Amino acid sequence: MLKKERYQAFVNHFSDQMPLPETELFYENPYQLLVAVILSAQCTDKRINMVTPAIFRDFPTPQHLATSNFDELFPYIRSVSYPNNKTKHLLGMAKMLVEDFGGEIPSTVNELIKLPGVGRKTANVITSVVWNQPNMAVDTHVFRVSKRLGLVPASANTPLEVELQLTKHLPKEVIHKAHHWLILHGRYTCLARTPKCDSCPITSICRYFEKNQKMMQKMGLIEGNKPT
Known part of the structure; x- marks a missing residue:
């Protein structure tokens, strides 16, 4: 299968089955999403959704958060991964938003990455x-699934390489959706250790599945070319 055909089949499937994908993080405005995404680094969305309601209630704007301090904010965050660093990042982010951006969330990647705790992945999430x-945030799910499917070459060893491949070959108008398609497929079907290939609806375009089938045929574990 040609790369162009693989991409087209991928887009066709998810456009039909998941036309309006959404993040699983709870939020009501850009500020809340920024807080949630900063907290979500190396942590599950489920855990973040448990802690953010209290943060959003008691620190409803960047101005409220900017006037807080470590000892006040840390108890809200203690149950997530790397709570010390994330507490510092949130406080620094809020202060910079107020001082440099008038309390408004910037809408470009280059501006967002100036904020404490905001790297390229987080900035891509917010803008998309x-x-x-048309920005592609590459987390572990996107990195794994895009390579397994064959959307990006196996030689793509960094998130940036994967991001550039995906944004190059995906139609511009679906890139913000494809981010969610890849994450959700990786989260619920194409699992890291035990991918659910038996129930996966897109094995016909999956290079990982094709490779495993050929290996199993060679070993005589399934019908096909058996060793002589």
Whole structure:
């Protein structure tokens, strides 16, 4: 299967089966999403959704958060991964938003990455989710699934390489959706250790599945070319 055909089949399937994908993080405005995404690094969305309601209630704006301090904010965050660093990041982020951006969430990747706790992945999430910009955030799910499917070459060893491949070959208008397609497929079907290939609806375009089938045929474990 040619790369162009693989991409087209991928887009066709998810456009039909998941036309309006959404992040599983709870939020009501760009500020809340930014807080949630910063907290979600190396942590589950489920855990983040448990702690953010209290944060959003008691620190409803960047101005409220900017006037807080470590000892006040830390108890809200203690149950997530790396709570010390994330507490510092949130406080620094809020203060910079107030001082440099008038309390408004910037809408470009280059501006967002100036904020404490915001790297390229987080900036891509914010711009693609809030403003539907054609930016691709590459987390572990996107990295794994895109390579397994064969959307990006196995030689792509960094998130940036994967991001550039995906944004190059995906139609611009679906890039913000494809981010969610890859994450959700990786979260619920194409699991890291035990991918659910038996129930996966896109094995016909999956290079990982094709490779495993050929290996099993060679070993005589399934019908096909058996060793002589």
